[in-house]
Amino acid sequence: MDDYGWGMFKKGLKRRSKEVRRMRVMTCLAVFFLALTLLLQDNLNAYRMQANYMDFGSWAVRCEGEEFENRSGLVPCGSVLRGSMLYRLYPGPLDIDPETEEPYGESRFDVVPEDRISVSFYSNSRNNSLASLGTFDERFAAEQNIGLYEGRWPQADDEIVMELYALEELGYSYELGQELSFYLAERDDKVFLNAECEQAYLKACEEWRASHPGEEPPEDAGEYFDDDEEDDEQVIIGSDEPDEAPIGDEYPRRDNFTIEKLFGEMQLYKVTFRLVGIMERYSVGWDGIVNGYAEGMDSRSWLPSAVVTRAEFDSLTMDKAEQRFYELSPELKRGRVWETAEELFTNIENSVTDDSVLYVLNRSAYTNPLWGNSGMYRGMTALLIVLSACIIAYLMASYLGKRRPFFMRMREIGASTGEVFSMAAYECVLSVIPAALITFAASYLVGVIAVFIVSKATGVPFRFAFSLRTMLLILACIAGTLALSLAAALLIFAGRGITAKRQGLGRSAARSIKRRSARKERSQRVYLSLSETLVRDRRLHRIKTWSLRIVSILVCGVILLCTFITTYWIKNYKTFSTGYCDVSAGVQGIYVRQCSIPYKPNKWGKSPKIKMNEHGTCMTVDTVLPKAFMDEIESLPGVGELSWYGRDDDKVILDWEGKEEDAFLISLFHAYLEAGNLRRKEYGSLDLENGTQYKTAKEPEMFALYGNSQPETAWKLLEKWLDPAVADLDAFLSGDQVIVMVDDKGIILTDGAGKHYSIPVDEDGVVNTGNNGSSEEETGLQALPDDPWEELGHSFEPGDTITYRYGKEKTLDAVIAGVVPSSQAKEELVKLSGDTRFVNKLVAAICSPAFLEKAVKLIKQDPEDPTGALDELTCYNGVRIRLNEISVNESTLKSISNICAKYNVEYSNWVENKEMMRREMLHNLATYGLFGAMLAVLFFFVISSVQNDENARLAEKISILRRAGTERSSIKKQRMADAFRQTLPLLLSLPVFVLLSAYRQGLFKQFISTDKGDVIIFPNVSTFLVNVIGPQVILPALAVLMLIYWLITSGALRREKE
Amino acid sequence: METAKYVLEARGISRTYKGEVPVYALKETDLAFTEGEFVAIIGRSGSGKSTLLRILATLDVSDTGELYIEGEKVSGLKDAELARFRRRRIGFIYQDYNLFPEYTAYENIVFPIHLDGRTEDKAAVEKLMEDLGILHCRDKFPHEMSGGEQQRTSIARALATEPAVILADEPTGNLDAENSQKVAELLKFCSEEYRRTIVMVTHDQGMANYADRIIRISDGVVTE
Incomplete structure (x- = not known):
């Protein structure tokens, strides 16, 4: 063909600009789908990694010692100095001074001033504090995202910053400026003081028995319970009454084995600091693989929960250790850091064989990529590429199919296969390549903008992650699919026969059409219909038809996966918020420092007594929370379950000694009844x-x-x-x-x-x-x-x-x-x-x-x-509040504050959000939610374009049928039927996904045996509906949307023009 | 048979469409056409006449036999050579015109010339168009022309490359009686005026009567 001929060919293309434009738009959509999904995947992963660093710190390994100092791939990123554990005194049962009637040592709870009763709202509390004293500088804190809830870092030597949980465990309030006193051990045995007292006492008892063979200890000796479960002989738990009868002189006295008495042996010394700041929970949130630690030891204890200045730390006499932190080198952090980190971690685990080397790997920060693990990530990348390639190939096949008559005519008038292929290739390249390249570039721009928006919205700073690998993958997919499509076209053009239209059907397609025709004949329906035409047409293009269906199903599966993950985390967060856990809405607990309620002083003007038992938790009070107060708290919206409790394991010991007036007793009795929470045990x-x-x-x-x-x-x-x-x-x-x-x-x-x-x-x-x-x-x-x-x-x-x-x-x-x-x-x-x-x-x-x-x-x-001297009345002076709804957190707290003020309460509180859970939910929304939404939108546009294209192609066929006499209403019905047929595979796949999801959630829990064998039953229909159907509502919605769009664009729902 | 004096000769050609049930579209056939001859091949639908025509036009390949055009054997030629042969020696007229919708009548006519790497003689093309009565349609697109005008454009395209043989597959199938007659007369005119061998497939006896010779085909078997 000469230049003029080529000129004519190109002129013809220009005259078909509308079709070319349509092809370009569809190409843009397909390339957007490919590029944006892969770019988003990479960047969402980068976001996730950055979020992980913010949550868990960027360190990869921490260790005591220099094991990793010069290891390749790691760079030091600071260290933490750790000293002694912090000890508080927990008095034993006999630690009440009989003269003063006050306990020895320090009490866990302060004596409440006369005009107040403290009410505290707690979250989970633990019995054992793992708090230790240490120091690190502010720069380290900033780099590892250790934040302060309140206050500042210590600057003077008498200042201290405590982790929130440590304050709770040690029984302190959250008031800045208060004095905190601890005992530090010069010799760090890492055991708890009480346990040591018990051990020492038991040992003394054993020694006594050994030196007094055949003798039994006095019955009121009150030995401690030996909790060794393998023992057949069980020792009774010691008395829980502090004022016990005296025991024999020779037999060891329990009160000689108190913390105070053993101070000297324990080499403890007291330190006092002023609280200037409260740290976020950082020692708990950092999760990692612990290596080399003794079974049962908790690596969290190796991180200090109380921070003082370096100078002060150096001045204290105690065993000290340095935890060194190492992060990945910048080179390793670039690219697929989760894979790099995993290899490094595996290498560390294999290479460190010395058990004395104690280290912790921070897997949470590095090995938690999008989709859960690197295998899934690669799989999803491959799936997205395949889907995109299928879409591009479909578009190419569709376009070339429409142009086939033109090229076949060219052959008929004398163009060779090579010339026809050149024309086809030129046309495809002209239609596709510029659009693809522009879209490719635009997708990066969109990606940058999306990253900026997500970063601002979530507060996680991260930059657009450029990956050469991803770029090459995208380009390779586009080029490869184009090339394959053209190659397929070449095979068609170079066929044996030059036919503008396909000659015949394949065997299976012919068989199925024959069966269909036979069915129509049997039903005696004369069938010259659009349905038949469409069915045959789709059978002629089976690969194209089914590839589109499979692509739809797979894309919807990915969307489902994203929906499932996001709804799982939202549900988790809301469940967390609705009090099923022992926390309240969106918060780990409500911490109210001092919430006071006035009480009437008793007739004798005495202040509440504190009586300590072995747990050190008894408190004597003269009054309780008024019923009105309790009613108001209970009636607050957003307040869920209330757990009223007495501070003393539900026991409040009333000392009636000296009270002789019946009237007072009765009035007091009624006051308790009025509070609505009285239970009286009669003995x-x-x-x-x-x-x-x-x-x-x-x-x-x-x-x-x-x-x-x-x-x-x-x-x-x-x-x-x-x-x-x-x-x-x-x-x-x-x-x-x-x-x-x-x-x-x-x-x-x-x-x-x-x-x-x-x-x-x-x-x-x-x-x-x-x-x-x-x-x-x-x-x-x-x-x-x-x-x-x-x-x-x-x-x-x-x-x-x-x-x-x-x-x-x-x-x-x-x-x-x-x-x-x-x-x-x-x-x-x-x-x-x-x-x-x-x-x-x-x-x-x-x-x-x-x-x-x-x-x-x-x-x-x-x-x-x-027997009348002592009685126990159970009443409430404390409450654990669980909030129901996230949204009313602030308003509910405000209401609680108002109620306490009404009852003359000095109320100050702050709420520690469950940052981990909230952030995790946000992270998953920002990643999987965004990914699924974008995928759904893009795919919808792609399918819409495809459908538009198909409608244009069918218009001619419909016109022929109308001229042949087919009624308009019949055509409309058949188009609707065809639309249903097209979306049928998608709709049928939804129950399959539902069942897969139910199986994955373990809802097939029960099997019942019948005569016909085991039958699966769902134990909980509502759980199934909420957990399985609920999250997947987006898929049916998507399918319905597509169906409606199909019906509208196919014209099935509109009036046909004459 | 002397091959040299025949413009188009087919020896022992047959064609079978494979499938679940094989269709013997054309059974072994020998045909020969001389220069300037106007031949009509008549038969019912499904008799194999279109298959025969497509084989003669080298648009399809026969299972057996050989095909000669102007004494040259075209069976077994490679694609490029066959394509060249096709565009220089054969003109094809379709029942549904098969014009390129994006080109004007003039461009449709001259495209095959340029496909051969040659430049058209404008005057000659315009004269051809005038002879066929479509000069007024020079710059019109097919959708702007009537059926008759489109078919005449198709005829002009077939004639423009001065082929040795023009093959017409039901050229009047989509035309009304008046236009059908005109086309038939036109083909007759071309065979006489331009000394072109024209082979026309039709199921219409009336159209066939314009031909110099009528070949009948039934169930793939040719009878004269």
Whole structure:
């Protein structure tokens, strides 16, 4: 062909500019799809890595020692000096000074000033603090993203910054400026002070036994519980009453093995600092693989939770160690850092064989790429490339298919195969290459802008990640697909026969069309239809048709994966926020420093006493939170479950000593009842009709009686078990009847060792609390059998009389209104209050306040009766609040603040957000959510363009059919049917994805065996609906959207033009 | 048979379409056409006449036999040579015109000339167009012309390269009676005026009567 001919060919292209433009637009969409998805994947990964550095620090390895000082691929990035653990004093049970009635040493809780009762809102607390003292500089803190909630870093030698959790664990408030005192160990044994005291005491006891063979220690020796589970002989836990009877001189006294007494041996010394700042939780959040640590040791203890100045640290006498931090070298950080880091970590694990080298790898920062791991990342990259290639190939095939008649005509008028191929190649290159290159460049620009927006929106600073590898992959995909498409075209052009149209169908396509035709004939329908045409047309282009369908399904699968991940993290975060964990909405806990409520001073003007037990957590208070306060807190929107508790393991010891006025007692009693949270345990004996007496012990309890401040409600809840012939509400309310609950599960709570004890009672009926194991001879009482029900031979029946004994000659009778299985009673009574532990007794009973009033009066009939000297009332002076909704966090806190102010509360609080969870959710939204959304949008446009193209192609066929006499309505119906047929594979794939998702979430939990074999059942339909269907709503929505678009653009829904 | 005096000769050509059920489109056939002859091949639909024509036009390859054009054997030529042969010696007229929609009538006519690397004689082309009555359509695109004008343009394109043979596949199939007659007369005129061998396939006896010779074909078998 001469130049003029080429000129004509090019002129023809120009005249077909509309078609060429359409091809270019579709090319742009396809290349955008390819380039943007890959670029976004790379950059979202870069974002994720940066976010990881912000969350976990950028160090890769930390180690004590110089093991990694000169290792290739690592560069030092600072160090942390660590010293002694921080110790607080936890007084033992006998550590009350009898003269001052104050505990020795330091108490965990401060004595509350007279005008305040402290109320604290806590999150999870742990029993053991792993806090240690150390130092690092601010630059290190900034680089490793260790932030301060409040305050500043220490500048003076008497200043200290504490990690939040350390303040909690050590029992301090969060007030800046307060003085903090700790004990440091010069010799760092890494064991807790109390445990050492116990060990020392046990050792002394063993030595005594060894030196006194055959002798038994005194019964009231109070040895400590030996928690070695392999021992057959179990030692009883020591007394929990601080004021115990004196023990034998020779036998080791527990009070000689207190922390104070052992100070000298422990070489502890006291230090005092002023709190100037509170650190975010950094020692907990850093997760890593610990190597070389002893089993059970926690690497977090190697990071200081209390930071002082370097000068101060150097001046302290204690064992010191340096944790050196190393990060990846800049060269390794570039590119696919997660793969690089993994190789490095593996290399470290294989090469460090010396067990004395203690190091921690920070995998969280480096090996947590997009899609979870590098294998998935590569797989997803490959999938995206294949999908994009399929889309580009489809577009090329479609375009070349439309142009095929032109090129075949060219051949018919004498153009050679080479000339035709040249023309086709020129046309494709002209239509595709400029658009592809411009789009390729534009995608980078869009990527840069997207990165900027995401970075600003999430607060994670990161730059556009350019990867030569990705760029080459994109270009190779475009070029490769183009080349393959043209090669395929060449094969067609160079075919044996020159035909503008395809000659015939393949065998399978011909067979299926024959079957279809036969079906139509059988139904006697004359079929000259669009459907038939479309079916045949699609069978002619099976590869093209099915490739588009498979691409659609795969793309939707990726979108589903993204949706699943994002909804999982949103659900996680919201679940976190809705109090199913022991934290509150979006926060790890609400920390209120000092929230005070005024109370009326008692008549004697005494301040609350503090009595310490072995746990050091008793507190005596004279009043409790007013009921009104509790009601207001409960009614706040956004407040979920409230766990009211007494600061002292639910026990508040009231000292009635000296109080003689009944009126005061009664008024106090009613005040507690008014608070709505009173439970009173009665300690007495239980008499049965057959005269057998069983005495109760304080610990363990077989029998208990509980008064409930809502007796009518309790009655109604248990009414169905009451005997209508006997039960009388009025009698119950007046204290003449009780409702008995009997253990129906055979679980009997004792001392944890499975033994029951009888408690000796003297002839005056005084219960000798705290002592166990007395013999029948001593007490005259029958010991409780192991299985009391068998020996008892008695079951409680409605109408029986139950007698409560409060000391000598002091009995109170009540008729049993009904007997309720305790497990079922528990289910009902939990509606009244959250605590149903009292039901876990062999026999428990509920009575009205009137009965308890009678009991109180009974007790106080004899002021000398020591059983009246002490009583326990359970009341609430603390509450754990769990918030429900993230959005009302601030407003709810404000409301709490207002309520406390109303009750004259000095309220200051701040909330520690669960940054890890929130950030993780945001990170996943920013990555997977953005990726899925972008993929959906791009793919929608691609499919729309394809459909537009198809509509244009079908227009001619429809025109022919209309001229042949096919009715408009028939064509419309057939187009709708065709649209459904096109989206059918996608719609059918959705249930498959649903089932895969359900399987992955482990919802196929149960199998039931039937005659026909095992059947899978879903244990929880609502869980299935929420966890599986919910997150996948986007896919059906996408499919419906595509279907609607198809219907609209295909003209199925619009009026046909004549 | 003396090959030299025949412009177009087919010896023992046959064609079978393979498939689940093979279709014997053309059974072994011998045909010969002389210069300036106007031959009509008539047969029912599916008789194999279009297959025969396409083989004669080298648009399809026969399974057996040989094809000669102006004494030269074209069977077995390579693609480039065959393409050259096709554009210089053969003109093809289609039932549905097969004009390039993006080119004007004039451009459609001269394109095959340029495809051969030659430059057209404008005057000659215009005269041809005038003779065919389509000079007024010179700058019109096919969608701007009537069916008859398009078919005449197609005829002009076939004649423009001065081929030895013009093959017409149902040239009047899409035309009305009046235009069909005109086209038939035109073909007759071309065969006489330009001494072109014209082989026309038709199912219309009326059209066939314009031919000098009628060949009948039925179920792939040619009878004269």
